[in-house]
Amino acid sequence: xxxxxxxxxxxxxxxxxxxxxxxxxxxxxxxxxxxxxxxxxxxxxxxxxxxxxxxxxxxxxxxxxxxxxxxxxxxxxxxxxxxxxxxxxxxxxxxxxxxxxxxxxxxxxxxxxxxxxxxxxxxxxx
Numbered sequence: 001x002x003x004x005x006x007x008x009x010x011x012x013x014x015x016x017x018x019x020x021x022x023x024x025x026x027x028x029x030x031x032x033x034x035x036x037x038x039x040x041x042x043x044x045x046x047x048x049x050x051x052x053x054x055x056x057x058x059x060x061x062x063x064x065x066x067x068x069x070x071x072x073x074x075x076x077x078x079x080x081x082x083x084x085x086x087x088x089x090x091x092x093x094x095x096x097x098x099x100x101x102x103x104x105x106x107x108x109x110x111x112x113x114x115x116x117x118x119x120x121x122x123x124x125x126x
Contacts, residue, residue: 001029001030001031001078001081001082002016002028002029002030002031002052003031003032003033003074003075003078003096003100004030004031004032004037004049004052005096006041006045007088008087008088010045010048010049010052012086013028013030013052013056014048014051014052016028017051017052017055020055027057027058028052028055028056028057029056029057029058029059029060030052030053030056030058030059030060031060031062031074031077031078031081032059032060032061032062032074033061033062033063033066033070033071033073033074034061034062034063034064034065034066034067034070035061035064036066037061037066038050038053040066060077062074062077071096072099075096075099075100075103076103078100079100079103079104079107079109080107082104082109083109083110084109084110084111084112085100085101085104085109085110085111085112086112086114087100087101087111087112087113087114087115088113088114088115089101089113089115090115091115101113
């Protein structure tokens with residue numbers, strides 16, 4: 001599953017598409033904060049977004065409008081439907097990634113942080 005946000009989410013989705021070429025049992029599920037989220041993308045990211053949508057097995061919208069709450073609902077959905085979270089989190093304590101990592105850790109979801117900077121980003125987080 002991917003939340004389809006700019007940056008790491010799109011890159012991760014593209015890697016899942018590549019894995020699908022090698023392993024037929026891999027599926028890509030898009031979890032978007034609202035129907036119409038695509039309108040927020042332009043240029044190269046819009047093209048990447050469209051290619052990812054075309055390759056996805058399923059597309060889920062957690063809300064119907066661009067509210068802050070729907071972004072949190074999207075992140076909650078990802079945590080609640082996952083046994084493992086793969087993130088690119090640089091340790092910033094605020095924002096969607098921090099919220100999702102904290103929630104996953106509280107819920108006992110394994111978190112793999114691919115960020116190569118500081119090593120002990122999770123200490124004192126909860």
